[in-house]
Amino acid sequence: MYNSFELNESVRRALGLYSQSLIKIAFAYLKNTADAEEVAQDVFLAYLQKRPAFENDEHEKAWLIRTAINKSKNMLKAGWFRSRNPVPEDLSYLPKEESDVLQAVLALDKKYRIPIHLHYYEGYSIQEIATILEANPATVGTWLARGRALLKEKIGGMEDEEVCL
Amino acid sequence: MKKSVYKSAMSHLKTSEDFQEATYRKLMNHKERMRMELAKKRKVRGWTAGIAACAVLGVGILMLNDNSPEAKLKPEPTVTATAKPPIMGKAAVNIDGVISEVSADGKSFKVGDLWVTVTPETKMGIDGPTAAAPSEELLQKEFKVGNIVSGFTTDDVGTGKVNATNIYNNIAPQQ
Numbered sequence: 001m002y003n004s005f006e007l008n009e010s011v012r013r014a015l016g017l018y019s020q021s022l023i024k025i026a027f028a029y030l031k032n033t034a035d036a037e038e039v040a041q042d043v044f045l046a047y048l049q050k051r052p053a054f055e056n057d058e059h060e061k062a063w064l065i066r067t068a069i070n071k072s073k074n075m076l077k078a079g080w081f082r083s084r085n086p087v088p089e090d091l092s093y094l095p096k097e098e099s100d101v102l103q104a105v106l107a108l109d110k111k112y113r114i115p116i117h118l119h120y121y122e123g124y125s126i127q128e129i130a131t132i133l134e135a136n137p138a139t140v141g142t143w144l145a146r147g148r149a150l151l152k153e154k155i156g157g158m159e160d161e162e163v164c165l
Numbered sequence: 166m167k168k169s170v171y172k173s174a175m176s177h178l179k180t181s182e183d184f185q186e187a188t189y190r191k192l193m194n195h196k197e198r199m200r201m202e203l204a205k206k207r208k209v210r211g212w213t214a215g216i217a218a219c220a221v222l223g224v225g226i227l228m229l230n231d232n233s234p235e236a237k238l239k240p241e242p243t244v245t246a247t248a249k250p251p252i253m254g255k256a257a258v259n260i261d262g263v264i265s266e267v268s269a270d271g272k273s274f275k276v277g278d279l280w281v282t283v284t285p286e287t288k289m290g291i292d293g294p295t296a297a298a299p300s301e302e303l304l305q306k307e308f309k310v311g312n313i314v315s316g317f318t319t320d321d322v323g324t325g326k327v328n329a330t331n332i333y334n335n336i337a338p339q340q
Contacts, residue, residue: 011192015185023184024175033180041188048192049199091178098174105171120171 011048018061021122022068028117029072031106032086039071046071062132065122069114069133104154112147115140260316260329263338267308274308280326281316283308287329305335312337 022043026036046067054060075081091099105116118124118132126144130137181187266275273282290299297303305312313336320327 008193012189015189019185019188020176020180023180024178027175027178033178037181037184040184041191044188044192045195048196091174093179094174094177097170098177101170102174102178116171117175121175 007048007051011044014047014060014064015044017057018064021061022064024121025065025068025114025117026072028106028113028121029069029110030075032089035075035081036072039068039075042071043067062128065118066132100155101151104151107154108147108150112143112150115143116147116151119144257317258315258333259322260314260318260327260332262314264308264310264312264314267310271307274312274314276314278325279322281314281318282326282328283332284328287316288331291333303334303336304332305337308335309337 019040022040023033023036026039027033030036030039043064047064052063054063091102094102105113108116114133115129118129119126124132126137126140129135129144130140133140260276260279260281262276264274264276268274272284273280275281290304291297308314313334314332315334316329316332318327319330
């Protein structure tokens, strides 16, 4: 448990360290920066309210990412979110290659998209992704392989990249 | 495509520049609001507990009073009972004052201009449910000059000499 000062410092530190990771995982889910930032804020609010105790920084990051995924799922299920027709995120400011890759990943089904994001952006291993997603490591391996295959069809490359278990 | 392209693309994704500061402010505001709500809840809880305690105490006192045997025996208080009692004493007490003279046989004494004689028929002391316990202090056996005496006679006090029907008090003056 934290006292008030420690909690404030802990939140400030977590904001500095993990804001971008949370916005990006939520973006991978929701495909919209504004919604992703809202989810990230909700995650930090949950952090403040629940005051979880962590074993180490990795544990803390995994908890925050897991919470961001859950909150993103909840937002996707929300009636107001489903009923709207959002303008696709403008990624034209990115270099063409980056924009193409990002569009291709965002076009994947989320069961492939999220493991790919966690592996290629966060650098998590299959085992770690399995823990975060509460899934079987073999299943995660399959999702990653299929996701890569789908990306290969669209943009080429990635064929010779290995994902270590 | 290389791994780094996706990571680079995600890294270049534009997000709010003041996200961290705005989020921190929002969280601290929320925390302050929660603290105030908690304080408010505690205050309300305290008042509720206080009022409940007072109510329980009040009911307890009422029940205690209703159950006490004294309360059952006592007649209901009436308006006349709580009001100042009527001045009945003027009818019952017509001998009242300080003894200024005592006869040689000690059976008569003078109060003001009235000579009062104590006869064997004279009732000594006060009776009745609220009377004080008989005591030497309040009713001395001998009538002495300076004693404060009160009593009642059925005789006409206008004659200047009466037989006492009752002697209520015969109190020696304080030393």
